[in-house]
Amino acid sequence: DIQMTQSPSSLSASVGDRVTITCRASQNIGNYLNWYQQKPGRAPNLLIYAASSLQSGVPSKFSGRGSGTDFNLTINSLQPEDFAAYFCQQTYSSPYTFGQGTNLEI
């Protein structure tokens, strides 16, 4: 299985900040990388697919970069509703594994 490692596991930030979350794959996965946001008690919500493509309806404050093994999710101008957990997922090969998550806290 491809292992996905996110860093940091938790991150404290303030309203208005810009933050970057990193995801590293245990092998080359090309650009087969998705990012999801999950709020407490809710299902994950797709933000970014194919490493850098913004899902329809997702604000442009979210952006993704990377290819191969190293990927980033950047969130600009943090608002209260952005404080949540974020997960990366590889879709290069089955089983489609997720990172352990990053909790973004105020």
Add this chain to the structure above:
Amino acid sequence: QVQLQESGPGLLKPSQTLSLTCTVSGGSISSGRHYWSWIRQPAGKGLEWIGHIYSSGTTNYNPSLKSRVTVSLDTSKNQFSLKLSSVTAADTAVYYCARGTRNDYGDTFWDYWGQGTLVTVSS
């Protein structure tokens, strides 16, 4: 707007079989390049892809669960189902059904999710 809704028992005893159904509205499970999927999340932990079924009926399962998992379609009811046999406490989790999509460029992503249902395995 596609919507998915899980249903099924929330409490099981060890060794029983977990059975969940996902009802899809706003779209047909028979059409398109979609993967009708199950994903679970133990409390406070990360997400685990369990498996999925294509509209053709072809399945793909996580090898870690493959010996115990069955995903099936009921096109007449626009539903798909999960069966997980011989459950233990380690199977306690929130179970999500979700729609996977493969676009024209070969990108795959899970774009619609149910709200999730908690399944607890306890004697």
